[in-house]
Amino acid sequence: MNISTILRSLLISCISYNFALSQPKESDYYQIDQIYIPKEINLEVGGLAFNDKSQLGVSTRRGEIWLILNPENPKSQYVRFAHGLHEPLGLLYQEGSFFCNQRGELTQLKDEDGDNQADIYKTITKWDLNGNYHEYSYGPVLLPDGQMLVTLNLGWVGHGESGSKWRGWMVKVNQDGQVTPYATGLRSPAGFNVNSEGDIFYTENQGDWVGSGRMTHLELGDFSGNPAGLRWSSEKGSPVNLKVEDIDDTKNLSLYEYQNEVEGVKAPSVWFPHTLMGISTSDISFFSDKMGPFEGQMVVGDQGHSKIMRVFQEKVNGVYQGVCFPFREGFASGVLRIINNPKNDAFYVGQTNRGWGSTGQSSYALERISWTGKIPFEIKTIKVHPEGFLLAFTQPVNEVKAKMISSYKVTDFTYSYHHFYGSDVQNKENRDITDIYFGNFY
Numbered sequence: 001m002n003i004s005t006i007l008r009s010l011l012i013s014c015i016s017y018n019f020a021l022s023q024p025k026e027s028d029y030y031q032i033d034q035i036y037i038p039k040e041i042n043l044e045v046g047g048l049a050f051n052d053k054s055q056l057g058v059s060t061r062r063g064e065i066w067l068i069l070n071p072e073n074p075k076s077q078y079v080r081f082a083h084g085l086h087e088p089l090g091l092l093y094q095e096g097s098f099f100c101n102q103r104g105e106l107t108q109l110k111d112e113d114g115d116n117q118a119d120i121y122k123t124i125t126k127w128d129l130n131g132n133y134h135e136y137s138y139g140p141v142l143l144p145d146g147q148m149l150v151t152l153n154l155g156w157v158g159h160g161e162s163g164s165k166w167r168g169w170m171v172k173v174n175q176d177g178q179v180t181p182y183a184t185g186l187r188s189p190a191g192f193n194v195n196s197e198g199d200i201f202y203t204e205n206q207g208d209w210v211g212s213g214r215m216t217h218l219e220l221g222d223f224s225g226n227p228a229g230l231r232w233s234s235e236k237g238s239p240v241n242l243k244v245e246d247i248d249d250t251k252n253l254s255l256y257e258y259q260n261e262v263e264g265v266k267a268p269s270v271w272f273p274h275t276l277m278g279i280s281t282s283d284i285s286f287f288s289d290k291m292g293p294f295e296g297q298m299v300v301g302d303q304g305h306s307k308i309m310r311v312f313q314e315k316v317n318g319v320y321q322g323v324c325f326p327f328r329e330g331f332a333s334g335v336l337r338i339i340n341n342p343k344n345d346a347f348y349v350g351q352t353n354r355g356w357g358s359t360g361q362s363s364y365a366l367e368r369i370s371w372t373g374k375i376p377f378e379i380k381t382i383k384v385h386p387e388g389f390l391l392a393f394t395q396p397v398n399e400v401k402a403k404m405i406s407s408y409k410v411t412d413f414t415y416s417y418h419h420f421y422g423s424d425v426q427n428k429e430n431r432d433i434t435d436i437y438f439g440n441f442y
Contacts, residue, residue, distance in 0.1 A: 029292070029376040030328050035348070035366040036076050041066065044364040045350025047091030047100060048339040055116075056341075057081065058366065059088040059100050061352055065109065067116050071368075072344070082109050082118040089190070089336075090139040092148065101137045101150045104129050106173055125177040127152060128164035135167060138190055144198050147172045149182070151189035151202065159208045159419070160187050160228045168229025170202065170218060181238050185224035185266070190303070190336065192218075193284040196296065199320070203281035203300055206274055211255070211415025211423030213272035213281040215300065215311065217320040222266040225255055225417065240264065249418040254426065258417050269320040270311055271415070274422065277309050277324050278302030280356070285338040290345035292371045293380060293394045299327060299347065301335035306351070306360035308335060308369075312381050323382045332365035334358030346370040388435075405433050 037043045043066065047059035056068040065082040081098070085107070088100035097110045098118070105126045109118040129135055132155030140148035154160035154168045162168045170189065172180040182200075187210055192202035200218045204210055209226040216224045221239035223230070227247040233240040242264045251258075259267040272281055282301040287294040298311040307329040313322030333351035341348055351358075351365040375394055383390040401407050410431040415423035 024376065026328050026330070026376075029372055029374050030369055031372055032328070032330060032349075033368045033370070034332070035068070035071060035368055036074060037364075037366060038078055041078060042364065043366055044352040044354055045337055045366060046087065046089040046352070048337045048348055048350045049091040049093040049098060050339070050342065051093045051098070052096070054341075054343050056348065057091055057093060057098055058350065059085070059091045061087050061089070061354065063087060065091070065098060065100065065118070069116070071341075071348070079116040081111070081116060082121070087136070089136055090141075090150070092140045092142055094142055099124070099140050099148065101139045103127070103135060103137050106140060106148070106150060106177075123177075124175075125173055125179055127166070130155065130163040132156065132161070132163060135164060136188070136190070139192070140173065141193055143172070143194060147174050147180075149173075149192060149194075149200065151186060151192055153188050153190075154186075154226065154228050160226055162228040162231045165232055165235070166229075168226060169232070170200075179237075181232075181235070181240070182220055183218045183222040183224065183266075184229035184233065184240050185222065185226050186229060187226040191281060191283040191300065193286075193298075195286070195298075201269075201284060201298075201320075203272075203284060204268075205280045206422045208419055208421050209249075209417070211271075211417070212274040213278060213302075214268035215270040215272070215281070215284075215298075215322075216266055216268040218266065221264065223264050224266050224268075253417055254414040255417040256414070269313055270322045270324055272300070272302075272309065272324055277326070278307060279304035280334075282334075282336050283338045285340060285347060288340060288345045290371070291347070293375055293378075299338055300324070301338050301349070303334035303336055303353070303356060304358055305329075306331040306334055306358045308338065308347075308349070314381075314383055316384055321384070325379065328369060331360050331367060332362040333360040341368075344370070399438055403436050403438050405436060408433055408436075 044061040046061050049057045056071040058066045063085040067079045067081045069077040086102040090101045092099040097108050106124040108122040110120040112119040134156035136153035139150035151170045152167045155163045168186050169184045170182045188205040189202045203215050230244045256267040259265040280303040282303045289295045300309045308327045310325045310327040313320050334353040337350035339348050347369045349367045378394045380394045381392045413425045413428040
């Protein structure tokens with residue numbers, strides 16, 4: 001068996017292990033605490049950003065931005081910073097201003113007199129709208145060069161539709177409002193972020209042309225799978241050469257196989273198996289060195305299942321590939337936004353479920369997740385090796401059990417790349433494990 005080929009084919013490897021002697025709870029290691037929300041505020045979180053005073057800005061789906069002046073206080077004080085916005089599903093603080101992506105524009109909001117209320121609402125750039133309820137807009141996210149990234153959701157008419165310019169695209173915006181198209185093939189790109197190397201990743205929800213939730217490393221000119229946005233690929237400034245008519249789903253291929261046939265198609269680096277790892281992937285954030293043994297790894301939220309997954313990725317021959325793990329369940333509502341608090345190295349988790357539903361039954365919530373100081377027994381990383389996988393654990397393992405083939409199980413499968421909504425599991429196969437080597441390979 002060529003494990004390297006399996007990984008590069010982006011098949012999903014589910015590895016089970018039975019080294020642990022007890023059944024600890026997730027809360028033993030990562031604790032969830034409710035952040036106080038006054039009863040009169042409907043905090044349906046769309047975006048989170050800390051300002052330079054360690055105050056937490058929260059944009060809401062109801063068009064407000066609230067400042068939580070002392071988010072660590074059990075009775076945090078809230079001040080309404082801005083209102084009258086159109087469902088801002090993202091928030092950024094940069095150089096004295098908040099920036100939010102409304103449905104129809106990217107907006108700068110600034111408090112000039114220091115009273116914690118925005119005095120200036122400045123349009124940086126505008127987006128076309130056709131009134132479809134599904135035309136969400138997300139971001140912005142700051143890039144290392146000072147530009148901002150935003151993503152524009154497709155509309156929905158029984159299938160994804162790019163009825164307005166650049167819908168289904170990721171674009172860059174500079175401080176002067178100049179828009180540069182970056183990549184397309186996006187369907188519902190609620191989560192995106194930039195890693196320490198400056199590489200851009202986004203998460204996608206299951207839907208038409210999307211077999212299951214996934215994460216993709218996007219580079220300039222990439223097409224990630226949904227062809228609706230290709231309607232605009234001939235527009236001035238487009239880095240994408242593909243056209244709608246270039247995409248054909250009659251061959252019953254996986255997205256990885258299709259990538260090898262059609263230049264410009266970009267397969268994901270990680271799949272999130274549907275229902276096993278959530279149903280609607282959302283925000284991306286990163287572990288700090290004070291949040292346990294996973295420094296630099298990603299956390300990815302799931303709105304529908306009200307939980308967070310962990311993701312490890314590596315670059316092999318210049319291409320990202322990775323693996324996802326369960327991390328923390330039990331949030332009060334649907335997880336949409338995750339942000340690190342630079343002051344205390346906790347994650348703040350913004351949540352909402354109106355119109356979308358979630359396993360967490362609250363309509364909205366804001367919660368903090370912090371490390372208790374205890375180290376969980378987990379697979380820390382899975383890396384590719386010419387002869388198989390290299391597994392590293394967060395704690396020493398039982399050597400006898402670690403050498404037993406019966407301690408492991410490997411199953412791989414993939415999804416069809418087609419215009420239908422989602423995909424059943426395809427080509428599922430249990431893999432034989434022939435040898436196990438125990439020791440320090442690093």
